[in-house]
Amino acid sequence: MKTFLGELRRFIKSNRAAKTEQLVRQLNRKIRGWANYYRHAVAKRTFSYVDHQVFLALLSWVNYRHPNKSNQWKHKRYFRTQGRRQWAFYAGTHDKQGKATHLDLLQAAHVSSIRHVKIRADATPYDPAFRDYFARRQRSRRVNPFVWNGAFAEAWD
Numbered sequence: 001m002k003t004f005l006g007e008l009r010r011f012i013k014s015n016r017a018a019k020t021e022q023l024v025r026q027l028n029r030k031i032r033g034w035a036n037y038y039r040h041a042v043a044k045r046t047f048s049y050v051d052h053q054v055f056l057a058l059l060s061w062v063n064y065r066h067p068n069k070s071n072q073w074k075h076k077r078y079f080r081t082q083g084r085r086q087w088a089f090y091a092g093t094h095d096k097q098g099k100a101t102h103l104d105l106l107q108a109a110h111v112s113s114i115r116h117v118k119i120r121a122d123a124t125p126y127d128p129a130f131r132d133y134f135a136r137r138q139r140s141r142r143v144n145p146f147v148w149n150g151a152f153a154e155a156w157d
Contacts, residue, residue: 001050
């Protein structure tokens with residue numbers, strides 16, 4: 001986590017003159033990739049910490065770009081209210097039809113956790129007695145590979 005946050009801070013500092021849209025797109029890629037890699041760890045508190053540190057780094061980025069502007073102006077320019085979040089970092093952009101839209105910064109805490117479900121200890125794919133077990137397991141994973149969780153695991157015990 002410390003390495004990842006260090007990389008993000010260096011990236012944000014090295015892109016001080018970049019457009020906000022480009023910065024948000026690049027940060028979204030990095031945050032999404034890191035969060036998806038560690039989503040099995042079920043670390044919502046850690047993800048929230050990462051989000052907070054990214055927020056502080058972006059606040060520093062905004063203050064560097066506009067040292068003479070008021071905090072209210074900075075808030076209106078770079079942050080918006082999104083549901084219960086009042087400090088959602090965003091970039092104004094246009095979609096394919098030319099309509100103005102928002103590109104929000106992804107929050108790692110909003111990436112859903114996926115629990116790893118172990119295969120039963122006595123089950124082996126070479127034993128014909130467990131053929132039905134593995135077929136049901138494979139069907140469940142095909143429906144949605146990211147939803148294989150404890151709800152499905154109960155049926156296999």
